[in-house]
Amino acid sequence: MLKISNLQAKIGEKEILKGLNLEVKAGEVHAIMGPNGAGKSTLASVLAGRDTYEVTGGEVDFEGQDLLDLAPEERAALGVFLAFQYPVEIPGVSTTNFLKTAVNEMRKYRGEEAMDAVQFLKMFKEKMKIVNIDQSLLNRSLNEGFSGGEKKRNEIFQMAVLNPKLAILDETDSGLDIDALRIVAEGVNKLKSPDNATIVITHYQRLLDFIVPDFVHVLYKGRIVKSGTKELALELEERGYDWIKEELGETV
Amino acid sequence: MNNTDLKTQLIADFRTAEGRMNGEAKSAVHQVRQQALERFDKLGFPTIRHEEWKYSNVKNLVNQAFDFNAVTNFSAKDLEEMPIPNLEGNILYFINGIYNTELSTIVSPMSELQILTFAEAAKTQPALVEQYFNKYSDYQDNAFTALNTAFAQNGVFVHVPDNKVVAQPIILRFISDARTLNVASQPRNLIVVGKRSEVQIAESFRSFGKNASFTNAVTEFVVGEEANVHYYKVQNESDKSYHIGTTSVLQAGKSVFTANTVTANGGFVRNNLNIKIDGEYAEANMFGLYIPNGKQHIDNHTAVDHAKPNSNSNELYKGILKGKSTGVFNGKIFVRQDAQKTNAFQSCKNVLLSEDASMNTKPQLEIWADDVKCSHGTTTGQLNDDALFYMQARGISKDSARALLTLAFAQDVIDKFEIVAIKEYLQALIEEKIYQG
Numbered sequence: 283m284l285k286i287s288n289l290q291a292k293i294g295e296k297e298i299l300k301g302l303n304l305e306v307k308a309g310e311v312h313a314i315m316g317p318n319g320a321g322k323s324t325l326a327s328v329l330a331g332r333d334t335y336e337v338t339g340g341e342v343d344f345e346g347q348d349l350l351d352l353a354p355e356e357r358a359a360l361g362v363f364l365a366f367q368y369p370v371e372i373p374g375v376s377t378t379n380f381l382k383t384a385v386n387e388m389r390k391y392r393g394e395e396a397m398d399a400v401q402f403l404k405m406f407k408e409k410m411k412i413v414n415i416d417q418s419l420l421n422r423s424l425n426e427g428f429s430g431g432e433k434k435r436n437e438i439f440q441m442a443v444l445n446p447k448l449a450i451l452d453e454t455d456s457g458l459d460i461d462a463l464r465i466v467a468e469g470v471n472k473l474k475s476p477d478n479a480t481i482v483i484t485h486y487q488r489l490l491d492f493i494v495p496d497f498v499h500v501l502y503k504g505r506i507v508k509s510g511t512k513e514l515a516l517e518l519e520e521r522g523y524d525w526i527k528e529e530l531g532e533t534v
Numbered sequence: 535m536n537n538t539d540l541k542t543q544l545i546a547d548f549r550t551a552e553g554r555m556n557g558e559a560k561s562a563v564h565q566v567r568q569q570a571l572e573r574f575d576k577l578g579f580p581t582i583r584h585e586e587w588k589y590s591n592v593k594n595l596v597n598q599a600f601d602f603n604a605v606t607n608f609s610a611k612d613l614e615e616m617p618i619p620n621l622e623g624n625i626l627y628f629i630n631g632i633y634n635t636e637l638s639t640i641v642s643p644m645s646e647l648q649i650l651t652f653a654e655a656a657k658t659q660p661a662l663v664e665q666y667f668n669k670y671s672d673y674q675d676n677a678f679t680a681l682n683t684a685f686a687q688n689g690v691f692v693h694v695p696d697n698k699v700v701a702q703p704i705i706l707r708f709i710s711d712a713r714t715l716n717v718a719s720q721p722r723n724l725i726v727v728g729k730r731s732e733v734q735i736a737e738s739f740r741s742f743g744k745n746a747s748f749t750n751a752v753t754e755f756v757v758g759e760e761a762n763v764h765y766y767k768v769q770n771e772s773d774k775s776y777h778i779g780t781t782s783v784l785q786a787g788k789s790v791f792t793a794n795t796v797t798a799n800g801g802f803v804r805n806n807l808n809i810k811i812d813g814e815y816a817e818a819n820m821f822g823l824y825i826p827n828g829k830q831h832i833d834n835h836t837a838v839d840h841a842k843p844n845s846n847s848n849e850l851y852k853g854i855l856k857g858k859s860t861g862v863f864n865g866k867i868f869v870r871q872d873a874q875k876t877n878a879f880q881s882c883k884n885v886l887l888s889e890d891a892s893m894n895t896k897p898q899l900e901i902w903a904d905d906v907k908c909s910h911g912t913t914t915g916q917l918n919d920d921a922l923f924y925m926q927a928r929g930i931s932k933d934s935a936r937a938l939l940t941l942a943f944a945q946d947v948i949d950k951f952e953i954v955a956i957k958e959y960l961q962a963l964i965e966e967k968i969y970q971g
C-alpha cells in the first residue's frame with residue numbers, strides 16, 4: 283500500500299528526514315517510536331503534504347501513485363488520513379459542518395455523488411458510537427476550547443467518518459485518560475480491516491497493548507534505525523533508547 | 535469639474551431650492567439649513583491634509599458631476615432585480631433620495647410609531663423636528679454633514695413614543711438609480727425613540743446601473759431612557775458608488791444602542807458612527823464587517839463619548855480585504871472626567887487575502903477619568919496556515935478552505951443581525967463575495 287524509499291526532507295536549512303525507508307501493506311498495523319525530535323511528526327506531515335517541509339530526495343508510493351506529486355487534499359481523497367499530534371482550533375466552523383464539507387469534497391474528487399443531510403445524520407450517529415463522542419462537542423467550533431483528550435477523540439471520530447485507507451495517528455494517545463485511551467484504541471481496532479493500514483506514532487508501549495502492532499520501528503535522527511515485532515516496544519519501554527544508539531555506534 | 539465646481543454647483547442648487555420655498559424659508563429648520571450651507575461654504579470638501587481624511591481621498595468624488603435631483607422611472611419591476619427575500623415590516627423606499635409611496639408599506643399602528651418623510655415632518659410637525667434636528671450631528675468640522683444638513687429634505691422622521699415595543703422592524707431602502715446618469719442623494723433621517731421603548735431599524739443602500747452614484751447620508755438617533763434600539767446599516771452598492779454616511783447617536787441613561795454596520799460592496803465608502811452616552815448605566819454596541827475587493831476603499835470611523843459614569847461600550851469590527859482594496863478603521867473612545875466606572879472595549883480584526891490589499895487602523899483613546907476599564911486591540915494578518923493545512927489534510931481544497939475560514943471569521947458579526955430576512959440576505963451576499971476569489 284505504502285512504500286517510502288530513501289525519503290529526505292528539510293525545513294529551512296535543517297535536514298530532518300535523512301533517507302527513510304518504510305513499507306506498509308494493507309491490513310497491517312505499524313508502530314513508530316523514537317525520541318523527541320527524531321522526525322516522527324515530520325514524517326507524518328510530509329506524508330500528508332505539508333508544504334513547509336521541502337522534500338529533497340526519495341520517493342513515496344501510495345497504491346501505485348507518487349504521493350509526493352499530489353496536493354494534501356488529493357492525498358486525503360485517495361485515503362490518506364493524519365490524526366494530528368496537535369489538532370488545530372478552527373473558530374467559527376463546527377465539526378459537523380467541517381466534516382460535511384470534507385466528505386463531499388472528497389466524494390466529488392472521486393467522482394461520487396454528494397451526500398445529503400439525512401445521510402450525514404445517519405452516518406454521524408453510527409460513527410459517534412464508535413468513539414463515544416457527544417453531539418454537543420460536534421456542534422461546537424472545531425477543537426476550539428476542547429480539552430486535550432477531546433481533541434484526540436475528535437480526530438478519531440473524523441477518521442471514522444472519513445474511513446481512510448491509510449491512517450497515521452501521531453501521538454493520539456498522549457493526553458488521554460485511561461478510559462479514553464481504551465475507547466480510542468477500541469475505535470481504531472473497530473475501523474481496522476484487511477483493506478486498510480494504520481501507522482501509530484507513540485512514546486508509550488501501553489497503547490500497543492490495545493492496538494497491537496504487526497511491526498514496531500524506531501525512528502532516530504531522521505531514519506528508521508531498527509524494526510521488529512511488538513516485543514521491541516516492550517524492550518524500549520524497559521531500556522530506553524541508549525542501547526539503540528550504542529548499536530549504531532554512538533557513544534552514550 | 536473640479537472641487538470648487540461641485541461646491542459652486544451645490545451652493546447654486548441651494549439658492550434655487552430656497553427660491554421655490556414659501557413660508558418654510560423662514561422656519562427654524564430652514565435656518566439651520568442656511569447656517570449649515572454657510573459652514574459648508576467655509577469648509578469646502580476635505581483633502582488628505584485633514585487629519586480625519588488622511589487615508590480617504592475624496593478627490594475622485596468631488597471631481598465628478600452628479601445630478602442631485604435626477605428624475606427616475608424606477609418601478610416595482612426594477613425592484614425585482616434586487617430582492618431581499620421574505621422581508622417583512624415597515625419598508626420604505628427612497629429612489630435617488632426621494633420617498634416612493636407606491637413601493638413602500640407601513641404596517642405598524644400609529645400608536646406604536648410615527649413615520650413621516652423628513653420634508654413632511656418639517657412642515658407638519660416643525661416643533662418636534664426642531665427640538666431634535668441637528669442637535670447631535672456636528673457639522674462644524676465635517677463638510678459632508680454640513681452639506682447634508684443644508685439640503686435636509688429627503689429621508690425619514692421616525693418617532694416612537696414612550697413605552698412602546700415596536701413589533702415590526704423599520705427598513706429603509708435607499709436605491710440609487712444610476713442607469714442613465716451620475717446621481718447623488720442626501721438622505722437625512724431623524725429617529726427619536728421614547729423612554730423604555732424598543733425598535734429595530736435597518737438602512738440598506740443599493741445602487742443600480744452603470745453610472746456613478748454618490749450618497750451623502752446623515753442619520754440621527756435620540757435614544758430615550760431605558761430604550762433599546764437595534765440599528766443596522768447594510769451597504770451593497772456598485773464599484774462606482776461613493777458613500778459618505780454619518781450616524782450620530784445620543785443615548786440617555788440605561789438605554790442600549792446596538793449598531794451593526796456591514797459593507798458588502800461599495801466603491802468608496804466612509805462611515806462615521808458617533809455615539810454619545812449621556813446617561814448612566816447605558817450600553818453601546820458597535821459591530822462592523824467590511825469586505826472590499828478590487829480597488830474598493832472602505833473607511834469606518836467610530837467614536838464613542840462616555841460623558842457619564844457607569845456605562846459600557848463594546849466594539850468589534852472585522853475586515854476581509856482582497857485584491858488591491860484598502861481599508862481604514864479609526865476608533866475613538868473618550869472617557870470624560872465624570873465618567874467613572876466606564877467599561878470600554880474595542881477590537882478591530884482584519885484578514886488580508888491578497889498581498890496588494892492594505893489596512894490602516896488607528897485606535898484613539900482619550901481617558902480623563904481614573905477609575906475605568908478600557909481595552910483596545912487591532913490585528914491585521916493572513917489566514918492561519920496551520921488551519922488551512924488541517925482542512926486540506928481532510929480533503930478540503932485550498933480555495934474552499936480559505937473561503938470556509940474567511941466566512942467563519944465573518945460569521946459572528948453576521949450572526950448579530952436579528953432581522954432574519956436581512957441576516958439571510960447578508961449571509962448570501964457575503965458568501966458570494968468571499969467565494970468570488
Ligand SMILES: Nc1ncnc2c1ncn2[C@@H]1O[C@H](COP(=O)(O)OP(=O)(O)OP(=O)(O)O)[C@@H](O)[C@H]1O
Pocket residue numbers: 293296298316317318319320321322323324325334367
Ligand atoms: N517548523 C519547524 N521549524 C524548525 N524546526 C522544525 C520545525 N518543525 C520541526 N522542526 C525540527 O525538526 C525536528 C523533528 O521534529 P518532529 O516534530 O518531527 O519530531 P518528533 O519525532 O515528532 O518529536 P516528538 O516526539 O517530540 O513529537 C525537531 O528537531 C524539530 O525542532
Ligand SMILES: [Mg+2]
Pocket residue numbers: 322323324367452453
Ligand atoms: Mg511529534
